Amino acid sequence: MxxxxxxxxxxxxxxxxxxxxxxxxxxxxxxxxxxxxxxxxxxxxxxxxxxxxxxxxxxxxxxxxxxxxxxxxxxxxxxxxxxxxxxxxxxxxxxxxxxxxIGVSSLQLDSPERGFGFGSDTLDMRMDKQSSLNAQVVINHYSAYELQRIFRDYGEIREYKKMATLIATQRDKKPFESAKELSEFLQRHFKNPRIHPATLAFQAIRIEVNDxxxxxxxxxxxxxxxxxxxxxxxxxxxxxxxxxxxxxxxxxxxxxxxxxxxxxxxxxxxxxxxxxxxxxxxxxxxxxxxxxxxxxxxxxxxxxxx
Missing domain, CATH: 3.40.50.150 (Vaccinia Virus protein VP39)
Structure with a gap:
């Protein structure tokens, strides 16, 4: 590079x-x-x-x-x-x-292995790759109440309760393994004419992962x-x-x-x-x-x- x-x-x-x-x-x-x-x-x-x-x-x-x-x-x-x-x-x-x-770099967003982008095959979002907390842990192991908190406080998402409940229900059947899987799931259940339906959720998760x-x-x-x-x-x-x-x-x-x-x-x-x-x-x-x-x-x- x-x-x-x-x-x-x-x-x-x-x-x-x-x-x-x-x-x-x-x-x-x-x-x-x-x-x-x-x-x-x-x-x-x-x-x-x-x-x-x-x-x-x-x-x-x-x-x-x-x-x-x-x-x-x-x-x-x-x-x-x-x-x-x-x-x-x-x-x-x-x-x-x-x-x-205070932002994510273009390289972080565009590198599939970093798990920041909607189409990534990983679910990571760590700026510090040595950190133990990543997006997969947040999505698959946080309680529904904790997911509500981050979607409400960090994403300012109106339907934060619905989003947290749907994710918690889905992961009980099969844990989320990639950002692509999560973004497509959110796109099926939520509509936003201005931005991708997963944008604010991904923002909230990233803020949580990186404090x-x-x-x-x-x-x-x-x-x-x-x-x-x-x-x-x-x-x-x-x-x-x-x-x-x-x-x-x-x-x-x-x-x-x-x-x-x-x-x-x-x-x-x-x-x-x-x-x-x-x-x-x-x-x-x-x-x-x-x-x-x-x-x-x-x-x-x-x-x-x-």
Missing amino acids: TNPPHIPVLLDDVLEVFARIDSGIIIDCTLGFGGHSHALLENNPNICIIGIDKDAQAREFAQNRLQKFGDRFVCVSGGFGEKIGEILDTYGERVKGVLAD ELGELERLLKMAGNLRGAVFAVISFHSLEDRMVKNAFKEWGKSCICDTSLYKCECGSNHARGVSLTKKPKIASPDEINQNPRARSAKLRAFAFKD
Whole structure:
């Protein structure tokens, strides 16, 4: 694999958000195949990047792709929710930027053996192939009540009870063995004129398998301690975007008094910084034409005070 197998989304917007950073370290929390990191390193010869990824295949490709930058690039194995704290503890105020592209890469989606796609002959969906939890375990061994929870909370599926019940009934006859089998089963029982009937279910299962919202929650908790840095997140569905939007709103509050108080008593100077994106940045029609998967991407950015 010599050519980049994944097109980085909202690349121009990412470069613009970090354009004022002229030195120090940028943490790429979701390194993937190094698209964003490559552009950032090329655009600014005075920054270093620490890239984090739990996918061994992605790390290997990114390391080969970015080796020309020498010691300006360091690759870290693991989930960003876990590793971000360690990196911030080590490098402190040298960290001037943090980027997280919270999505599945094109290669993961398009590789049948990874089990993310509707036509895959496996049922996996692990970003970290060393993890013990995969989609087959979720579908075939979670209780109907647990399936309801993930379809309701992570897929925001209206008919979450029906979906969980049908899957539980079917697997008792014969366990699901492939993503193709599961997607065809859902397509027979559910109709959606806008998207494939299995889309939201697959999203929910993937989030559960990879603890995606837990990772984002841990990242936001640690990011709240940044000083003099730009923090940017690219999200692909409403659950993630809502978490980021709410965090930015909280960080931007000047007054932290109880809302029941008649007037401010805290001094109203507690804002940690300002949001750089009143509305999220979204892909242009040209970008969507070149990369249809960019159509649901949203970029929000926040600048922390020193």
